[in-house]
Amino acid sequence: MLAAGTTPSAGGGIFSLIVPLVLMVAIFYFLMIRPQNKKQKQRNQMLSQLKKGDKIVTIGGLHGTIAEITDDVVVLRVNDVTKLTFDRNAISSAVSRETAQ
Template sequence: MPGKAIAEEAAPAAGPMSQLFSFAPLILLFVIFYFLLIRPQQKKAKEHREMVSKLEKGDAVVTSGGIHGTITGVAEDTITVEIAENVRVKVNKEHIAARKKRS
């Protein structure tokens, strides 16, 4: 019938469980990011710190800039790397990318 207004019942208020389920996708997304991105990066950083702390004189290394050389001296924050005969450079420890395997 035209002109008659019909009142509808209001939807019940959302309970605490419904609010929790609305945050579930956000929580799930954070957990996925943690296990796929954050945790592997932390593991890789820890391995790099351990590798750098074990460097010693005579080790063959590669810097993050791609320079290959042999360690001739180790200081607290720097490492002296010989890249050619009588050519030595000081490199910050965090810029040592890898230690070459000994043959």
């Protein structure tokens, strides 16, 4: 029993609430935010290194070779006759020379 005039303790106060919250934020950062930033940086680097003649794949799955390229637009040669115009952000990946052969 408690003596008259005493109150039960809070059991650690506000620090016991802050520590789990800080741990959750740190885990969220290292498992989700940091890998996504790294992936976005690699994608931006790949898009900036594209040049005429590179073989690419669009986000829709179309395979082609870059015929013309500007800052915003890419013209793809799909076969000897067909050329298609895409936004530069529509490129999913560049096909490496080893994969293409």
